[in-house]
Amino acid sequence: MKKFSISIFFAVFIANVPVRATTIDFEAQGATAPPAFSNVLNSPLAIGIATLRGGQLLKNESNSTDVSAVYATAGGPPYLDPLTITFSQPVAGFSLTVTNNAPDTYILADNLGGSQSFVLNANANQIFSLADTGITGVTISSATTAFWDFAIDNVTFSTASAVVPEPATFLPAAGVLLGGVLLLRRYRGC
Secondary structure (H helix, E strand, O other): OHHHHHHHHHHHHHHOOOEEEEEEOOOOOOOOOOOOOOOOOOOOEEEOOEEEEOOEEEOOOOOOOOOOOEEEEEOOOOOOOOEEEEEEEEEEEEEEEEEEOOOEEEEEEEOOOOEEEEEEOOOOEEEEEEOOOOEEEEEEEEOOOOOOEEEEEEEEEEEEOOOOOOHHHHHHHHHHHHHHHHHHHHHHOO
16 A cells, blocks of 8 residues: 555656746847858757757848747858757757748658658748657758758757656645545554
């Protein structure tokens, strides 16, 4: 009975561990970025648990959904196609905004085999997402191998929080559980 009580307590505790959502919007990193490509590869660019490779920070990107800083790649060396994002811990709920200059088909893929292909007209942007859980790497690529010109923004993902939940989150459930165990012990005469 004691083992059962302890396992129920931990099940309640673990079920209440919050999930933390993060959005990388590039504004803080792009404050000193150039307004146009300058052949300066910002790679790797580490922001929190994410590391981006293959592009350059730009500010005042006219095609962006929020007309702000983006992480972009275009046309050839030193820039890369695909852009890559790796995570130091597994993530879920991944989404981002892709913005482009030239019409093209874009492919969003993760390390687990999940992918999404999409077509954007010139000077368009759209939010795309992947449903897999446990993602540690993502690529964003253009179907055009000779020329590409696209940027990403608002990279969003969720991680399991390592923070212990507030006592108010699990103590009421633990109290009810403990009361039930005590009543059961009293009823059984243990």
